[in-house]
Amino acid sequence: MEKLRQLRVGFIGAGRMASAVAQAILLAGKAGASLLRHTETPSREGHRGRWHQKWLRTPSEGTGSFSPGPASSISHLPRQPRQFQSQNQVGNQTKRAEDNLPFPGNPGVGSTPHTQTSCSKMECWRPDGEVQAVNIFASAPSNRNLEKFQTFECKTTHCNLEILENCTIVFLATKPDVLPAVLREIASAVTKKHVVVSMAAGVTLQALEELLPAGTKVLRIMPNLPCVVQAGATVVARGTCADEEDVALLKRLLSHSGLCEEGPESYIDIHTGLSGSGVAYAYMFAEALAEGAVKMGMPTAMAQKIAAQTLLGAGKMILETGEHPAVLRSAVCTPGGTTIHALHELEKGSLRSTVMNAVEAATSRARTLGKR
Ligand SMILES: NC(=O)c1ccc[n+]([C@@H]2O[C@H](COP(=O)([O-])OP(=O)(O)OC[C@H]3O[C@@H](n4cnc5c(N)ncnc54)[C@H](OP(=O)(O)O)[C@@H]3O)[C@@H](O)[C@H]2O)c1
Structure with missing residues (x-):
């Protein structure tokens, strides 16, 4: 000290x-x-x-x-x-x-x-x-x-x-x-x-x-x-x-x-794609979550707050439990319940593949910019 x-x-x-x-x-x-x-x-x-x-x-x-x-x-x-x-x-x-x-x-x-x-x-x-x-x-x-x-x-x-x-x-x-x-x-x-x-x-x-x-x-x-x-x-x-x-x-x-x-230094560009730019993906997801709630009748301010808290809580659970996100996600899914119906919609929209593509695009861009 x-x-x-x-x-x-x-x-x-x-x-x-x-x-x-x-x-x-x-x-x-x-x-x-x-x-x-x-x-x-x-x-x-x-x-x-x-x-x-x-x-x-x-x-x-x-x-x-x-x-x-x-x-x-x-x-x-x-x-x-x-x-x-x-x-x-x-x-x-x-x-x-x-x-x-x-x-x-x-x-x-x-x-x-x-x-x-x-x-x-x-x-x-x-x-x-x-x-x-x-x-x-x-x-x-x-x-x-x-x-x-x-x-x-x-x-x-x-x-x-x-x-x-x-x-x-x-x-x-x-x-x-x-x-x-x-x-x-x-x-x-x-x-x-x-x-x-x-x-x-x-x-x-x-x-x-x-x-x-x-x-x-x-x-x-x-x-x-x-x-x-x-x-x-x-x-x-x-x-x-x-x-x-x-x-x-x-x-x-x-x-x-x-x-x-x-x-290793090679992780720095990946970190940019995952986290530096990733903050913006999370904002976009939060925005979409909130807009879904607004569409269903919740006031915007409340929807935004709850969307942000949902992301915060989900991230905290991953860090504090040390569980794989798939395990935590599965734990939220009751058979025949609301979450599995929603997740099916996300799969139809290729959420996972789109986000992986986004991380790859940002990482590649960071590598290109680093070479200039
Ligand atoms: N922002 C992010 O999210 C983020 C994330 C990761 C890494 N970075 C990196 O962090 C670095 C700083 O980013 P930033 O967003 O903090 O930039 P910024 O707010 O624009 O700050 C740049 C600072 O550099 C000063 N500066 C300019 N010329 C200088 C010189 N010749 N000698 C000493 N200082 C000089 C500027 O002076 P004045 O105060 O007089 O303008 C300013 O204080 C960048 O290299 C960026 O790639 C940023």
Whole structure:
């Protein structure tokens, strides 16, 4: 546990996945987790030039929730100026018009309004695990996503090299097309003490190792979006120099993001077809279930809730009983009953074969994209 307390974890790239993983890490080592919602809109005050400063109410004060806001509005509270100064500028970090968009409703790069909604709900995880928020660092060219990290009292910068200087575990969380340039920028600062963890889709371990100094410990992970609600599924693959201990530490860090399984790198594309994209198949199934119920006369809101709970419960039963899904399905079927009649309809619609084709199509697409 002591190791987690002292561990310094950095993120190069601070978007959706980085913040989802960071929040899981903030809960690492904690037996339970608490979800806090707040309605206050954090202010952009506190950013002065290249200094990232933020004054936050501590959890023990007030209501117990974090209420970031303008320094002036909480002047009765102790102030904690940040001590993390950017030294260099990276890439395109000139302040852009979008940086002034209000938080948390500002659309991030590549974020659809839909996924942004999911992300706004995860601004609220209380960082009360063993990893210290002050030991989490994040870099990005603009402030738009760094705000989330500041909300948790993490340290932020526009300088990627500062992440290497301060952290031993470094997550690479930029879009894949940006990553080669980032790797070239940081390569000279990467040492044997670092464990570099890439979450960029399609960037292979071989490509990562080629762009980093020989002997670098590299891990590749593929999380999925439900990490934001601690119900994600992540596959980890290790590079040639990463060892058992590195994987164990990563798994411990990600223990609150959901499931984390190690496998050969070839499983990562399959995982994309099964789980990364699989989330969307499940949404489509939930939608269809709910619409069936609406057709039969149930109000939409109730039908959607029950459809979601049905998927959640079914998944939980598979995980907790360890039974094959076919065994559980068969247990629901009373001879001549409702379920077997419904399953016959699903078989007529080739549900199984269609879903298998979908997993194959997404996996093949992930492999193709990875080769580009
Ligand atoms: N979203 C998913 O469901 C998912 C699932 C599995 C894996 N992934 C992988 O996770 C990675 C991140 O995805 P995301 O959805 O989190 O993307 P995102 O929300 O667009 O975040 C990308 C981040 O990279 C930052 N960035 C851009 N150029 C940079 C540079 N030169 N140096 C440092 N940071 C830079 C951006 O900065 P600004 O904040 O200034 O824009 C932003 O914070 C991708 O490689 C993706 O393939 C995503």
